[in-house]
Amino acid sequence: MIPDNDDKQHEHPDRPEKFEIKIDRTNYKVSEPVLTGADLRRLPEPDIGPERDLFEVVPGGSDLKIEADTKVEMRNGLRFFTAPAQINPGAD
Numbered sequence: 607m608i609p610d611n612d613d614k615q616h617e618h619p620d621r622p623e624k625f626e627i628k629i630d631r632t633n634y635k636v637s638e639p640v641l642t643g644a645d646l647r648r649l650p651e652p653d654i655g656p657e658r659d660l661f662e663v664v665p666g667g668s669d670l671k672i673e674a675d676t677k678v679e680m681r682n683g684l685r686f687f688t689a690p691a692q693i694n695p696g697a698d
Contacts (some may be wrong), residue, residue: 627681629654630687640679643672646686658688 624635635651647654654660661669662678663685672678672686 609617622682625684626682627680627684628686629660635668638680642674643676643678644674646672647674648677654688657691659691660686660688661684 625639626635627634627636627649629646632650636649637646643660646661660672662672663669669687678684
């Protein structure tokens with residue numbers, strides 16, 4: 607018998623239908639299993655602009671900068687934050 611590969615739920619039965627993630631302490635629910643940095647930047651209202659960088663929080667490690675074309679596999683509890691893209695110490 608040939609397995610029915612048309613049903614995506616059978617491929618990953620343990621994958622939730624929606625993933626709960628946070629960007630800058632705001633909760634979002636997404637259904638796509640993979641999002642790009644550009645996709646993530648469009649979730650907040652207004653979108654995250656080019657003047658800010660997006661980072662994935664890595665507990666116990668170095669946070670990862672997420673570029674527009676970076677693909678991020680979604681999982682519950684993922685956390686992201688933004689920071690100024692360019693920091694000018696001492697600038698007025």
